[in-house]
Amino acid sequence: MTELTQSSDVPAQIEFWFDFGSNYSHISAMRIEQTAAKRGVSIIWKPFLLGPIFKALGWDTSPFVIYEAMGAYMWKDMVRQCAKYGVPWRQPSAFPRLSVLPLRVALVGVDRPWIGDYCRAIMRRNFVEDRDIHTPEAVGEVLGALGLPAGDLIARAQSEPVKLKLRENTGAAQTLGVFGAPTFFARGEMFWGNDRLDDALDFAAGAPDF
Amino acid sequence: MTELTQSSDVPAQIEFWFDFGSNYSHISAMRIEQTAAKRGVSIIWKPFLLGPIFKALGWDTSPFVIYEAMGAYMWKDMVRQCAKYGVPWRQPSAFPRLSVLPLRVALVGVDRPWIGDYCRAIMRRNFVEDRDIHTPEAVGEVLGALGLPAGDLIARAQSEPVKLKLRENTGAAQTLGVFGAPTFFARGEMFWGNDRLDDALDFAAGAPDF
Numbered sequence: 001m002t003e004l005t006q007s008s009d010v011p012a013q014i015e016f017w018f019d020f021g022s023n024y025s026h027i028s029a030m031r032i033e034q035t036a037a038k039r040g041v042s043i044i045w046k047p048f049l050l051g052p053i054f055k056a057l058g059w060d061t062s063p064f065v066i067y068e069a070m071g072a073y074m075w076k077d078m079v080r081q082c083a084k085y086g087v088p089w090r091q092p093s094a095f096p097r098l099s100v101l102p103l104r105v106a107l108v109g110v111d112r113p114w115i116g117d118y119c120r121a122i123m124r125r126n127f128v129e130d131r132d133i134h135t136p137e138a139v140g141e142v143l144g145a146l147g148l149p150a151g152d153l154i155a156r157a158q159s160e161p162v163k164l165k166l167r168e169n170t171g172a173a174q175t176l177g178v179f180g181a182p183t184f185f186a187r188g189e190m191f192w193g194n195d196r197l198d199d200a201l202d203f204a205a206g207a208p209d210f
Numbered sequence: 211m212t213e214l215t216q217s218s219d220v221p222a223q224i225e226f227w228f229d230f231g232s233n234y235s236h237i238s239a240m241r242i243e244q245t246a247a248k249r250g251v252s253i254i255w256k257p258f259l260l261g262p263i264f265k266a267l268g269w270d271t272s273p274f275v276i277y278e279a280m281g282a283y284m285w286k287d288m289v290r291q292c293a294k295y296g297v298p299w300r301q302p303s304a305f306p307r308l309s310v311l312p313l314r315v316a317l318v319g320v321d322r323p324w325i326g327d328y329c330r331a332i333m334r335r336n337f338v339e340d341r342d343i344h345t346p347e348a349v350g351e352v353l354g355a356l357g358l359p360a361g362d363l364i365a366r367a368q369s370e371p372v373k374l375k376l377r378e379n380t381g382a383a384q385t386l387g388v389f390g391a392p393t394f395f396a397r398g399e400m401f402w403g404n405d406r407l408d409d410a411l412d413f414a415a416g417a418p419d420f
Contacts, residue, residue, distance in 0.1 A: 069387045199290065
């Protein structure tokens with residue numbers, strides 16, 4: 001007796017774990033849709049809060065703020081990396097910026113066709129226009145500019161199920177061993193940092209195991 | 211009246227700041243001579259101690275030991291990165307290994323033609339053979355296998371001027387803003403991590419500023 005087995009031809013997918021306050025997530029957010037499409041990889045957007053992850057590591061803010069030498073270097077590295085990838089960049093005057101509301105809106109849109117445009121627009125506001133992203137006004141402006149119903153989406157973003165979902169994503173990140181952003185998962189393997197985006201996509205697209 | 215000005219055609223150089231206990235320094239040590247030679251860049255070897263740098267950041271050992279999730283990820287990343295660069299690798303059973311004596315010997319050989327072979331041999335012992343590197347016996351075996359006068363070199367490595375030089379390099383690293391290894395300097399710019407070795411070499415070889 002033979003049983004039908006499920007096909008192993010699962011679609012090529014990558015999970016993109018990000019926080020809008022994270023500068024290296026900015027580079028990945030700007031690149032990922034185009035780069036993934038070239039390899040036929042679809043994206044599972046995973047907004048989460050870095051803050052609680054950092055707190056669990058004993059940090060009450062970004063390590064780039066706590067460790068001054070690391071932060072000073074990071075700002076120089078960002079200029080070079082953004083130039084290398086052709087990503088627009090301006091060093092923000094506030095860092096890390098609060099990101100709870102725009103992350104909640106991202107959760108509302110996580111399966112919608114506008115998710116990529118929305119994420120890039122929020123990142124651009126933070127890391128190119130150097131403007132706050134956490135107020136309803138800020139998020140409303142971004143949504144309005146994309147032709148989306150800002151009032152409705154923000155109301156849903158502030159509902160209990162969405163608030164809970166952001167806490168769940170953050171807890172799941174911690175359980176998965178995430179300690180920074182961006183982090184990618186492909187075929188069950190974790191890849192940390194924008195520096196590993198191409199490796200992660202190659203692996204998602206079926207590159208042989210290491 | 212005109213004055214002769216010094217030529218701006220300074221030779222292309224890169225400073226390679228490393229510690230034999232540092233796993234990502236292993237990858238760079240294995241790659242740097244060949245990769246730099248392709249671009250006509252010469253290497254200034256800068257052995258230093260990561261321990262005091264970490265202590266100043268409030269860490270009493272490697273952050274890969276302190277932050278477990280980061281460490282667990284790093285060991286997976288090392289397998290992939292070494293495969294990507296064709297660098298031999300075995301996860302060491304002790305980490306980070308003591309490295310003072312082999313670093314002092316590196317300081318003795320810093321301008322000698324054997325420095326590259328020596329550094330690769332020490333790294334190989336730590337990160338491929340999984341053997342201690344800090345005893346006179348360990349360093350002596352490595353030097354002997356390279357056909358070098360082990361007794362003489364180890365005696366010089368343990369002299370006061372060389373001990374002082376290692377402290378000086380470590381202090382200089384801190385002053386320069388180094389917070390990890392490997393770190394590279396090219397044309398006055400700092401580049402952190404094996405992930406930035408190619409960027410640093412391109413910059414050393416005259417790539418336009420960012």
